[in-house]
Amino acid sequence: MSNGQPHDLECLTIDQLEKIAADRMDKQTRDYYNEGADSGTTLAENKLAYQKYRIRPRVLRDVSKIDTSVDIFGFKNTIPMGVAPTAMQRLAHQDGELATARACRKAGIVMGLSSFSTTSLEDVKGALGEEHPGLLQLYLFEDREESKNLIARAKKAGYKAVALTVDTPMLGRRNLEIKNQFKLPRHLKSANFDREGNNHSTTSEEKEAEANETRKRTQEQQASRAGYHDGSQWVSPTGRITFHSHAPNPTLNWERDIDWLKQQCHPEMEVWVKGIATGEDAILACHHGVDGIIVSNHGGRQLNGALATLDALPEVVDAVKSMNRKMPVHVDGGIRHGTDVFKALALGADFVWIGRPVLWGLAYKGQEGVDLCLKLLNDEFRLCMGLAGVTRVDEIGKEYLAKINRDGFVSKL
Ligand SMILES: Cc1cc2nc3c(=O)[nH]c(=O)nc-3n(C[C@H](O)[C@H](O)[C@H](O)COP(=O)(O)O)c2cc1C
């Protein structure tokens, strides 16, 4: 990824990308992607939390050579940022997860794939290439055979890590999703669970048919009628594996499930837990020997009123430190600028993940849009490091931040 690439003058920031993308998505997709749970407080605060911090730049430090890279899953990642798993990317663009994978490969950035992707995990790994580590996001189903099968396939395909999502014992209440009776349109499928397909890959005829359907759908902005919400849960009339029926699993628990998952995955794949929001749970994650944690509130889509992830991060980092175990701590939610990446690292995160901006990139221009999204954040992060007087990622620490308190006073951390 080079700073020398020409700019897209229509779109110079992620905020502009968000606006452009909004016009390119049909209403159902836009609402599904952009909404938070309930009144959206946590969704908004995830982003606002970054405004409470300011950077304390150091000068006269020779920043002519900056190394933005970090190691993750044995891979040299261009910047300390990856693409978070988000479901159903073919809603945004006909190339969906394949476009994201190609952009990640080009940028040297790790990709998280949702279990509920509209492209199979095998096809996505093929597009990422051998060198590139994949992370498969997991929802552990009550039917263990299905999850076992998925894990075995991920291992075989060469994924280096799984991330178990733990903030969805039940699905958060997303009112627009309910109002729109949102469900995956018929021409798309949850590609990892499609029982009719035997090799889980998609033929070129199928791809063409999907592309035509996506175009048609975008024009017509159809409302979906199958599937309904009974007030607390979605009900799928077909009995197939759908995200409404299978993603939430209220029985998940530390003792039974984490140990089981480690047995299934180690040593080929690391086991991460995504959705930690407190120091107490970070300590439990250490006790249960997971390989890393992601501080996340699911992009404000689950428990509205939960702390912004940046506000939860310090207690998680402190808790992990208190355990004297080197367990990496990542964070996602509300990251929209390279300076946000810098601030999260200064508060103790080892790495960050971005969700919606990639979907907006996809909606804008498919792979080209994701290329642009990753480039904007990469360029901003590099510039931020240089202007803050930092040449290596591991130099970024608390001393580079000040906090603006409610009363407007500035305090050093
Ligand atoms: C449309 C959408 C779908 C998502 N699907 C998943 C998913 O399948 N599994 C998961 O663990 N997280 C999912 N997430 C949450 C993201 O992985 C990530 O935690 C969140 O998007 C980060 O916040 P951000 O969008 O503000 O960057 C989804 C988020 C969005 C917006």
Ligand SMILES: CC(C)CC(=O)C(=O)O
């Ligand atoms: C499979 C779903 C539950 C997708 C998801 O995590 C989300 O919509 O936030």
